[in-house]
Amino acid sequence: MARKEIDHPDYHFIKVVMTNGTEFTTRSTYGKEGDTLNLDIDPNTHPAWTGGQQTLLDRGGRLSRFNSKFGNLSFGKK
Template identity: 35%
Template sequence: MKEGIHPNYREVCFVDLSNGFQFVTRSCVNTKETIKLDDGRELPLFKLDTSSESHPFYTGTQKTVDNMGGRVEKFRNRFARAAK
């Protein structure tokens, strides 16, 4: 393997700012802050706006829009009055 071309993977703590959910995984993201965990480890900290714990798609709170039919159905409904 070539030297100096691979990223520096290390354990990083990611924190979801919307609900405080934390998880640790290996990453090469650049961080400026650190956090001390309950087990005594001090890890680099990366703050997220949204994670799988707060995103509507993953939490099941996503709303779907019902279009009430397609284009042809809308056309027929609109001009049904004119045909009579």
């Protein structure tokens, strides 16, 4: 039960639109009742969920120095 002396945020229904156009309704404190939240990044496109590869830039040769020094280590891999 919500305490009356605390100013609680307005919790209401909004529509969420994913990057591929699919939509769903959820409860949120975002905006006001009936607003639409259009996502720029979601599990359909973000590499963390899609398994995409992230490239590392080797600035000043640090990555290559690290790999030459520690590249042959296997951390629990057999």
